[in-house]
Amino acid sequence: MSVITVFNQKGGVGKTTTCVNLTAALARMQQKPVAIDLDAQAHLTLSLGMRGVISDESMAGFFKxxxxxxxxxxxxPGGLQVIPAHLELSKVDALFGNNKSIAGKLRGGLRASFPLNGVPILIDCCPMMGVLTLxxxxxxxRVLIPVSADYLSLQGVHRLDAAxxxxxxxxxxxxxRKVVVTRFDSRRRLSYEIYDKLGQHVGDALCRTCITENVSLAESPGHGMDIFSYAPRSQGAKDYRLLAEELQGVGFFD
Ligand SMILES: Nc1ncnc2c1ncn2[C@@H]1O[C@H](COP(=O)(O)OP(=O)(O)O)[C@@H](O)[C@H]1O
Ligand SMILES: [Mg+2]
Structure with a gap:
């Protein structure tokens, strides 16, 4: 088991998109990955076409x-292994926030359930440093930090790194940790500036692969599919395949 947490305290930067499509890319590389949805909004669960999940059968059942x-x-439905989320997860902070031992619960649960080496587990976080993200x-x-190619997202990286x-x-x-630039628009000079500034700040931690702004990536969650099922020849599919290969090449999933 190797556990990758996909986190950024800013919303809308591509955490869920990255978690879904990196999991799908790894599955196509025969890795048998598991995606865990740790966001009460259940975007990963919904993006992969899982409807009608009940609270007890979600990550809320694990915590509560x-x-x-x-x-x-x-x-x-597309064949990926997923532990889904439910809105009930939003109560975990209020229920267990004062209990110090709760922060290690997922670590213990993962060790008990996935003792085998080599299974990549990808965790999609909510945009808050609360009990779930901790x-x-x-x-x-390892932590994977998606940063969208815009000015405010760049500012957030400094705070995240400090945390x-x-x-x-x-x-x-x-x-x-590794940082990946998402929503890269090759027509905008700002995208290149953000990439350069991140490189100066995080050095080797910056992924060479950028995820381009791509309409198929925006459409695929509405069809309950990952990008490889929805639009296998799209730029989005190519980018996430390259990202998976780059990360695997540097031992990120070992
Ligand atoms: N590379 C991309 N190209 C186009 N749309 C994208 C891209 N990455 C994310 N999106 C869209 O942007 C929105 C926010 O992305 P999401 O992955 O949900 O962010 P987060 O999980 O960080 O809140 C979603 O509607 C998603 O489909
Ligand atoms: Mg999300």
């Missing part, structure tokens, strides 16, 4: 009723 993660895993960060081996560094200091461990 101690359900095992394996018992919650479903096969989405669980995802403490459980992960991760504070956690690293408190926990005395490191969270190796």
């Amino acid at each position: 009723d101690d359900r095992s993660l394996t018992s919650l895993m479903r096969i989405a 669980n995802a960060v403490l459980a992960c081996d 991760l560094q504070a956690l690293e200091k408190a926990l005395k461990r490191s969270f190796p």
Whole structure:
């Protein structure tokens, strides 16, 4: 098992799109990945065409009723392994926020359910550093940070890096991370400027592959499909395949 948390405290930067399509790219590379939806908005769950998930059968069942993660895993219509989310997850902060031991619950649950090496687990986070995201960060081996190619998104990276560094200091461990630029528009000079500025800030952590602004990537969730099922020849499919290959090449999923 290697656990990748996809996080950025800014919304709309492509976390869910990246989690869905990187999972799909890895599945096509025979990796048998598992995607975990840890956002009460359940965008990943819905994007993959999973409807009518009940609370007990979602990640809410894991946090509230101690359900095992394996018992919650479903096969989405396109064939991907998914542990879905439900709106009920939004209560986890209020229910367990004062309980210090809750932050390590996902880490323990993953170790118990996925003891085998080599299974990539990708966690889609909500845009807040609450109990759920803290669980995802403490459980992960690496963090993948999607940053959309716009000015405000770039500003958020500094804050995010500071938050991760504070956690690293408190926990005395490191969270190796990669940053991927999403919604790159080759017609806009701003996209290139953002890429260059990120490179100066994070150095080697910046992925060479950028995810281009692509209409098929915007359309595919509405059809409940990942990009490889919906538009296999699109630029979006090409970009996410290249990103998966680049990350695998540097051992990000080992
Ligand atoms: N590369 C892209 N090209 C076009 N639309 C995109 C792209 N990446 C994300 N989107 C769209 O932008 C919106 C926000 O993306 P999403 O992945 O849900 O962000 P987050 O999970 O960070 O909130 C969604 O409607 C999604 O379909
Ligand atoms: Mg999302």
